[in-house]
Amino acid sequence: MLTLFSTPKPFRGHIDVIQRNALKSWKLLHPDAEVILFGDEEGTADVCRELALRHEPEVLRSERGTKRLDFIFARAQELARYDLLCYVNCDIILTEDFFLALTRLLEWRQSFLMVGRRWDTDIAQSIDFSRPSWQAEIVARARAEGCQRFFHNIDYFVFPRGLYTEIPPLVIGRVGWDHWLVWKAGASGVAVVDVSEAVCAVHQNHDYAYHPEGIEGVWHDEEARRNNELAGGSGRAQTIEDAAFCLTNTSLRPNRFRWLAPAKRRWRAVSRAVRGFVRTRVWHPVLDATRPLRHAMGLNKDAVPTALRRTQRRHWMDQ
Secondary structure: OEEEEEOOOOOOHHHHHHHHHHHHHHHOOOOOOEEEEEOOOOOHHHHHHHHOOEEEOOOOEOOOOOEEHHHHHHHHHHHOOOOEEEEEOOOEEOOHHHHHHHHHHHHHOOOOEEEOOEEEEOOOOOOOOOOOOHHHHHHHHHHHHOEEOOOOOOOEEEEEOOOOOOOOOOEOOOOOHHHHHHHHHHHOOOOEEEOOOOOOEEEEOOOOOOOOOHHHHHHHOHHHHHHHHHOOHHHHOOOHHHOOEEEOOOOEEEOOOHHHHHHHHHHHHHHHHHHHHHHHHHHHHHHHHHHHHHHHOOOOHHHOOHHHOOOOOOOHHHO
8 A cells, every 4th residue: 555745834724725635635545545744834733633644743954944855755764654655745636546547557566656747726625525526526627627737847756665765955845856856766777657647636726925935936046946956957857758658548658758858848948038038028018019009909808709819728837
C-alpha cells in the first residue's frame, strides 16, 4: 500500500477548505492508505486528529523559516508504514484514477517515479464526500472548467523508499525543488513515468498570500534563487516532459521524444521573451493610440462574433 505525506499551510479561510478537500480525498484512495502531515501550522494538529492522520510537528526550517525538503523527505522515508511513498501538495485532490494508474505501474515494476500534470480548477466550497458521484463530478468539472498545466508544474511524486537519500537543503514553497526530484530519479536509474493522460489530479486554485511578495516572491525571491543554485541550475532542472515513459488509458509506452525536452524549454523561454517584447513595445502602444477611434466606431471585444473569438483554456503562465 501507500504512504502519502505533505506539509500544509495554516488552516484558515479558503486554504482551510481546499486542504481539507485534498486530505479527505487521499484518505479515500484506499482503506489502508497512510497520510503523514509535517509542520505545526495553525489547525494542523486538530485536522490530523479529526481525520486520523499522523502528525509530525517538528520540521527543520531555513534561516527565513521556510520548511526544508530534505528533512521532510528523510523523515517520511524513516517513518512510513509502507515502502511506496507519495509526496503530494496539500491543495491536490486525488481520485480513483490515481490509484488505478499506480496499480498498473506496480504490475509493471516496483521501482519508478510517478508524476503527472495537474488540472487547475476554481473550487471554493467543501466537497460532499458522502456522495457516491463526487469523484466523477470533480473530474468532469476540472476537465470542463479548468485547464491542464504544462509540464513544469509537478505536484505529486510516487517513489520507492530509499530513492531520495541525499537531497540538497532545498526549501518547499519556492521553485526548483520539484524539477530536481525528477532529475534525481532519472540520474539514479529509476524510470520516470508521466501519467498525465490517465490521472486527473485536481489543483484547487488559490492565492499566494502566504508570501509577502505573492507569486513573484515564490518564483524570484532570495530563497527561490538559492533553490536554483542548490539544485544545480538548468542542467538538473527536469520536468514531466523528460519522463522516460508515458502511461495512457490503454498502454504504457516509451516517451521517444523526451530528448527534445531541453530544446523545447529553451524555445519556449525565447518565445515568451519575444512575445513579451512585442506585446509591451508594439501591440500595447498601438492599442493605446487607436483606442479613441476604435471606441467611436464601436470596435471592442464585445462586438467580435463569438465564433471568431480565440478560445484559450491555457494558463496565462503557460503561454
